[in-house]
Amino acid sequence: MAALLKVDSLGISFGGLKAVDKFNVEIEKNELYGLIGPNGAGKTTVFNLLTGVYKPTNGQITLDGDNITGLDCEAINKKGIARTFQNIRLFSQLSVLDNVKVGLHNNHAYSTLDGIFRTPKFRKVEKQMDERALELLKVFELEGYCDYKASNLPYGQQRKLEIARALATEPKLLLLDEPAAGMNPNETEELMNTIRLVRDKFDMTILLIEHDMKLVSGICDRLTVLNFGQVLKQGLTQDVLHDPEVIKAYLGD
Template sequence: MTERQEKQTRHSDTRMVPYPSKAIVPERDLNVAPILETHHLGIQFGGLKAVDDFNLIIGRSEIAGLIGPNGAGKTTVFNMLTKVYEPTEGSVIFDGKDMMGKSIVQASKLGIARTFQNIRLFNQMTVEENVRIGLHNQIKYTTATALLRLPNFWIKEHRQHKRALELLSIFGMEGMADVRAGSLPYGAQRRLEIVRALATGPKLLLLDEPAAGMNPHETEELMNTIARIRDEFNIAILLIEHDMSLVMGVCEGICVLNFGKVIAKGTAREIQNNPVVIEAYLGKQKEG
């Protein structure tokens, strides 16, 4: 067995890691298996170790935050979780299943959904069509049914239409269902990305800087919406954010990355007072 496989089997035996040293899982989730476990996850690009020894456990309905300065490797972690990159070391166990060797499409079908830092919408399609793409694997019918326009086609299309409007109403966007996605304002595009990700019926939602470019009022609205999404859909959410008010306001457990390594993990209060975290963001206090 390779060293990597050895490491994996060792850690798969000890699923529930003792708290609070390695994980912050909310009280309500203590008796259920966590939705995500990463063990010594790392990726190396040539000589550069972009992420090193990343351990994280996320509870089934937890809102977790991943913060750190720019270039710390947060989006790289997301890419490894969604299998855009294959990690060079460590393992990801999602919903009890080992994610090694899975493709992006398989990861999506297992229940991980994500938004992108630089918005990746389908610009030439309308808002509703973008959400319906999310519903692709939820409400299905075959191509033959579509070509012959059998009754199942009309039933499923209507169901998709209704579900899409339902999802859009989370952000109050049903009115712009027929607008071309590329012509939406920036904030609306970000929200559409979140709706599209939700449409895939995920168990874990990864949000990459959802509050980027939003004013304080919009950020507060977003905070409430995220909490509402977690309550209504009963999913876990992992956020990458730079806006501390959002992170401290809504995240139950926060993990801080710097230069690819975890430097702190804990609740909002613990992180706020952690000197290592402060140094990472603001630099060391000058002596004298």
Template sequence: MALLKVENLSKSFSGLKAVSNLEMEIKEGELIGLIGPNGAGKTTVFNLLTGVYVPTEGTITFQGKKMNGLPPYKVSYLGMARTFQNIRLFGDLTVIDNVKIAYHQHVSYNTLTGILRLPGFFKGEAEMEQKAYEFLKIFGLHEKANELAKNLPYGQQRRLEIARALATKPSLLLLDEPAAGMNPQETQNLMELIRWIRKEFNLTILLIEHDMSLVMGVCERIYVLDYGMVIAHGTPDEIKTNPKVIEAYLGEEAI
């Protein structure tokens, strides 16, 4: 069964179609790439999937559930998590608090327990602390747990975004340009990390990326978007030789 099924999805902003008639199907455990020239509508697709935008037309089915128009936090409850192209961390909070906030939906104590400092509070907080620390460790951020997120270097901020997304315990992870601004070595490490977390957490991953070496290196299937439409999809090898893709990218970036 498909984990995510997108049918006839369209979104227009005051008449301008940003995404039109998108069809997409992702099976459990797949690692899919979403590529396309600048302004092709890739991030809009993410915003539609995660409920930031309400689709103009079409349906999104996730784990057999239709989820058009659900607010983003409910999409998160259903098991979809994302990172942001323009990093959106909670800058004035510590690194570990960033992760704890994402883990909040799994916390067991209620508001009154927290206010009255009942035993459930201490138990819950201890669990959060430990889990958050584990996530940080995976991304090598545990030594910076008590630093403010805004003080991290760029590459670590990107990794913290992924750690934070993972803390919501998703089944589908959407990564929006995770390698943006990283050097080749960092990109290489990130590639391995993505492969590893997929196995470790049983994840399905959909990623937007401009770095072709990363996309071609890790993705099993690729969707190519141009002017809001899917112009091609297939394995990396098929995509590389697809004339439509080459045309869309001509003068843009070397494949």
């Protein structure tokens, strides 16, 4: 089976600094893949390259057979990559429901004029959007909060809402940037279940960055360890985590 995401010797330099160099990864469909590494290893830079925030200086990204190298954020999302952010980025003044409905924007369309004149099409599509958004919120047990302003949600729920919004764009690949950051052990446990649920329920392929080793060893099928912008180790989770070189990179000599 061909890999869903295939990244081939991806690299970017800022001035003379090679932030990421010769990064390779192949992610199979329906896989839960982890990207780990010490601080400053270039993990978020890889995410920014995959989602089009940065244009790679070399290398190639292929998603489901499509070459998506060098496209911008909007186009890459339409091709099927959605993401969450390390520091939560919600539409803070909009309601929880509307946050998800913005995610549904491109797949449920009516024109601006339909919106202004409240045509039957507007009503029909809005109703579909409401139903779909509520379905998604239900998966994350957020449907009771749907009329809250997003910024008024508790931290853990904000993380979940971000995932729900990303899923609303109907991606093929979901990128989670440190989903467990700032969570206590209980919340992390709950999050692990949620991520598993997302994979199974939506048949989703997930690539995540994480520092919490309990979460990584708990749910990831395979891992890539990044150090100083280069791949240090790649393979099955347990093998990688027990590798002496990886332990050295994290703990030092």
